[in-house]
Amino acid sequence: MSTFNIRMYNMGFGDCFLLTLPSTLGRPLRVLIDCGKHKLSTKGPKLAALTAQVQADVTGAGGQIIDLLIVTHRHEDHVSGFALPGWDNVQVGEVWMPWTEHPTDPQARRICEKQSTSASKAVKALAALALDPAEADYLLGYAGNNLTNAKAMNLLHGGFQGSPERRFLPEANAAEGDPLRPAALPGVEVYVLGPSRNPDVVRDMEPPSNEAYHLSGDVAAGGTSEPPFGPEWRHTRETYPANASIPEDFTAETEKHIGEIFDEPALELLVALEKAVNGTSLILLFHIGKQWLLFPGDAQWGSWSEILANPRWQTLLKRLTFYKVGHHGSHNATPVSFVAEYLNDDARVMIPTGEVKKWPMIPRQSLLDDLAAKKLHVARSDEPPAQPFRATLDSYGDVLFIDTELDL
Amino acid sequence: MPIPYSPPTHRRLKVYAFDPMLGRTPLYRMLCEVPYEPLRPGPRGERIEVVDYDSSAQTYYTPVHLEDPYLLMRDGLDPTEADPRFHQQMVYAIASKVLANFDSALGRRLYFRGRKPLKLFPHAFRGANAFFHPRRHAILFGYFPADESRGGQNLPGQPVFTCLSHDIIAHEMTHAITHRLRPFFFEPTNVDVLAFHEAFSDIIAIFQHFSFKEILLQAIQETQSDLRANDEIVKLAQQFGYATGGGDALRTAVDKPDARHLEKELRPHARGSILVAAVFDGFFKTYLSQIQDLLRISTGGTGLLPQGSIHPDLAARLAREACAVADATLRMCIRAFDYLPPVDVTFGDFLRALVTADFELNPRGELGLRRNLIEAFRIRGIYPENVRSLAEDSLLWERAAPAPSTPEDISELLAEIQQEMILEAAATSRNSSLDWNPAAGADDDAESRKNRYPAIHAWARRHAAALGLHPGLAVQVAGLHPSFRVGIDGQLLVEVIVQLLQRAEASAATGGIPLRGGATVVLNGFGQPRYVIAKPLPGAAAPFAPAAAMRQARQTDYAAALTARDTFHIWQDEEFQKIRLRRLMGFAALHGGAL
Known part of the structure; x- marks a missing residue:
């Protein structure tokens, strides 16, 4: 019986999957989904080593070939590998990205623009704040995930050999529910479950207005930090007009308290931005032979709730035999009801994750417990797995990647 | 002896009719009539004080003195964005108008807790936001440079002031008053x-x-x-x-x-x-x-x-x-x-x-x-x-079951409260307001109120079952307000409104937001409850048990729904998970779109 292989690289807090399918062409067919690692994820193999491994894995008799390259969303932890050298000679058949990457769709441009402006303003503003260095490093690293990742995105939009066609999914005129049948992958069907174009879900892709926060970037905009009224209007406590008085309970101490109120929401803004970009995740359901595989990117609540409310997707998802855990195993990227109702016995589950000290709740223990309580086969990228998974270690003894074979 | 002048009933102040941010030039100004009160520079009145401290620039701006004869003669300063004193005047005028509307509709003069004036900061910080901050008992208005995408007729970079919008001032002022009247209405206990x-x-x-x-x-x-x-x-x-x-x-x-x-x-x-x-x-x-x-x-x-x-x-x-x-x-x-x-x-x-x-x-x-x-x-x-x-x-709320209290329980007490209300009404009427000393009045009231709360508290404990209260949990008397109103038909309506509060332990399931219960009891002038608007806790008397169970389940479900939607907590540690929803209680977060 013929099989195909799914390889999960141990990116730590990041994603990279390679599907290898048999073909009649005399070489295997390859689908690469994401390749990135978060800057704050320091454990495990280095990004350069991992990227080199991926590049080696797509090399065969005909040279370096990827038949279908999929980027679920533009977060650093999904694309940073594409900013490294070594891709220029790779022959790519097609590149799929979420519709929000479309270069001319006005709505896509607006969302993309808003997200990246928001991120760059936040980074500038953070730099201008007098933060404790460790805290600043953390916040900058966190914010950095959302920056344009321009180098990687340029490659994905315009690079590679073979002038691959770029498709932005779901396409505006596509009939919902019909699968894509990529020419390079005979017999393979791919259903696009997200990102939605429904205005209710799209709204979640827009970061909250920066202006709502102190961290608005105004400070960083330069030259405008002058008080709004000239010196003739300004007073200190000492020079306050003689005929007037400051309320007795508003002291020099309480002055400081007022200032402190505005220092609080820095992380709030960054989290909101992170969530907005996750909302653009491409969510794909592959039908390959007997297998039904779900790759939801980092989709979070908004996307999930829409999918689980759609009868067509409900029917198809009941057939799942493989699930890539979303968003590195965080609390609300895998609904509890999805685990309970959709993951069939013997389904294989792969969790691309790595512990980051600052984020002790990712992956979420309750999710791991829920998965363990079912009759599933579960592997996480940073730990040697049991059958039917097989790990390959690097020279330091860390997991480099994990393979699993599925029947066609 | 010269015949004294009677004080005015109202003070008229010029304000912007429309937010100058919108750049509408016609109909720029209107007159706002607010009840007269003597003012110190700021303006600083009895219930609200404008303090023009800018925390971003760490500076104070010159306060307006609305008692200056030149300003009295022309209803305050003319609207202008360039003079911070006009901004102070506008914030004072609109905030006072909101208070006056509440006073008149509620049938009593509304004070903030401890009669502590609410502070209004017209230029508190640089940023396009404005919010009420309960802990600082203040409303903070921001200002920010206009950019190309907004600001109508503003020049790019020219400051835009949130304190010059009637609607923003009234909105934030209402948050402050709502918080005064119901301090737990910013705990996310249900979706509404x-x-x-x-x-x-x-x-x-x-x-x-x-x-x-x-x-x-x-x-x-x-x-x-x-x-x-x-x-x-x-x-x-x-x-x-x-x-x-x-x-x-x-x-x-x-x-x-x-x-x-x-x-x-x-x-x-x-x-x-x-x-x-x-x-x-x-x-x-x-x-x-x-x-x-x-x-x-x-x-x-x-x-x-x-x-x-x-x-x-x-x-x-x-x-x-x-x-x-x-x-x-x-x-x-x-x-x-x-x-x-x-x-x-x-x-x-x-x-x-x-x-x-x-x-x-x-x-x-x-x-x-x-x-x-x-x-x-x-x-x-x-x-x-x-x-x-x-x-x-x-x-209509259900009428209270007949006589859960024997009327004489608290009727004497209510009579006292009503008496005080009448005195206060007299004291604030225009003929005697100059003789009235608010500072002394406040002290007396605080003293006498302190004596009444225990009596109401004892009454509530005695009638816990009828009021939907948990017999074993502490009861807090959170409010005791007499109210006098005249209906359209000319009838005088006299009521006393009592708020009773209880709380169960906060749990991780509700994200650190406690399960609270209690009742608003509307009593008629004879101390007879007319309405008992109860939010019972599990453990309340039998007729209230289904409502109590429903509320507990609803709060837990809502907390779960919020937890699924909010992604802030996923980046935090385990300790934070226990209190994850408390973060949503701030008005800054609410206005910033944390949800």
Whole structure:
């Protein structure tokens, strides 16, 4: 019986999957989904080593070939590998990205623009704040995930050999529910479950207005930090007009308290931005032979709730035999009801994750417990797995990647 | 001995009619009449104090002295963005107007806790936000440089001031007052609570703005609007600078109402806008019915206006009707407050409170406002729990079971409270206000109130079962307010409103938000409970048990729903998970769109 292989690289807090399918062409067919690692994820193999491994894995008799390259969303932890050298000679058949990457769709441009402006303003503003260095490093690293990742995105939009066609999914005129049948992958069907174009879900892709926060970037905009009224209007406590008085309970101490109120929401803004970009995740359901595989990117609540409310997707998802855990195993990227109702016995589950000290709740223990309580086969990228998974270690003894074979 | 002059009843102050951010040059100013009180430079009054401290620039700006004869002679400074003293004047004027509206509708003079004045900072920080900060007992207004994408006629980089918008000031002021009246309405215990806070602030801002007759008239003339189409009047509200919160809460007032929106909408602003739209709809239908006769009179009975601009006299009458109905709506919404439960409010509770409060005061409901509001709520799917129908008499809060207390229990106490209320009314009337010493009055009141709380507390404990209280948990008397009102029919309505509070332990399941219970008890002048508006905790007497169980389950489910939607907590540690929802309690977070 013929099989195909799914390889999960141990990116730590990041994603990279390679599907290898048999073909009649005399070489295997390859689908690469994401390749990135978060800057704050320091454990495990280095990004350069991992990227080199991926590049080696797509090399065969005909040279370096990827038949279908999929980027679920533009977060650093999904694309940073594409900013490294070594891709220029790779022959790519097609590149799929979420519709929000479309270069001319006005709505896509607006969302993309808003997200990246928001991120760059936040980074500038953070730099201008007098933060404790460790805290600043953390916040900058966190914010950095959302920056344009321009180098990687340029490659994905315009690079590679073979002038691959770029498709932005779901396409505006596509009939919902019909699968894509990529020419390079005979017999393979791919259903696009997200990102939605429904205005209710799209709204979640827009970061909250920066202006709502102190961290608005105004400070960083330069030259405008002058008080709004000239010196003739300004007073200190000492020079306050003689005929007037400051309320007795508003002291020099309480002055400081007022200032402190505005220092609080820095992380709030960054989290909101992170969530907005996750909302653009491409969510794909592959039908390959007997297998039904779900790759939801980092989709979070908004996307999930829409999918689980759609009868067509409900029917198809009941057939799942493989699930890539979303968003590195965080609390609300895998609904509890999805685990309970959709993951069939013997389904294989792969969790691309790595512990980051600052984020002790990712992956979420309750999710791991829920998965363990079912009759599933579960592997996480940073730990040697049991059958039917097989790990390959690097020279330091860390997991480099994990393979699993599925029947066609 | 010379005959003294009597003090004025009102002070008139010039303010911007429209948010200067919107860059509308005509109709720039209006006169705002607020009750007279002596003011110190700031302005610093008895209940609100403007403090112009800028934390971003770490500087104070020159305070305005509204008692200066030059300013008294011309109703304060002329509107200008360039003089911070005008900003202070405007913040004071609009905030005072909101307070005055609450005083008059509630039938008592409203004070902040401990009679501590609320501080208003017109230029608190650089940033395009404004919010009420409970812990600092302050409203903080931001300013920010205009950019190309906004700001109408502003030059890029020119500062834009949130404190120059009537609607922003009124909105934040209402948050502060709501917090005073119901301090737990910013705990996310069910899907409606935070939405209610937002919506109520929007409602007060919109209808207070509509109650300025001259700008309504000017707007009708300027826009050639006859205010007979819903979207026209909504457009007008938006032009007034109704730009607080998410920006277009009124959008849904013109959308086709659909009960399904409410079902799936969890975000406080968006959900709140459904409530705003419902109230607006009730207002609009009432206004339409009020102008039917005018239209018939002016068209020889056809009711069909000819094309072209409408007669100025008719425009004036339409504006007056719109204004009167707006004022009635405003008062009705404020009055409802006394009939709201102390915690865990829902939109349905608000509807029942609106209906009950208005019915008590105005049983016949000549204006039709009550009926129109019920209908507007109905088509948006806002139903109270456990009512048999949406008929008016089903929506009234249930009358309290007869005599859960023996009236003599507290009747003496209530008589005392009423006496004090009368004295205070006398003391604040215009003939004696100069003789009245607010500082001394405050001390006396604090003293006497302290003595009354234990008696009410003991009474509540004795009647715990009838009041829906948990017999084993501590009871806190959170409020004790006498209220005197005159109904449309001229009858005097005397009530005492008692708020009782209880709390169960906070749990991780509810994200650190405690399960609270209690009751608002409305007593008549003889100490007889008329309404017991209870939010029971598990463990309350049998008739309250189903409601208690439902509330507990609802809060847990809501916490789970918030936890699934909010992604902040996933990046935090385990300790944070236990209190993860408390973060959502700040108004800065609410206005910043944390949900």
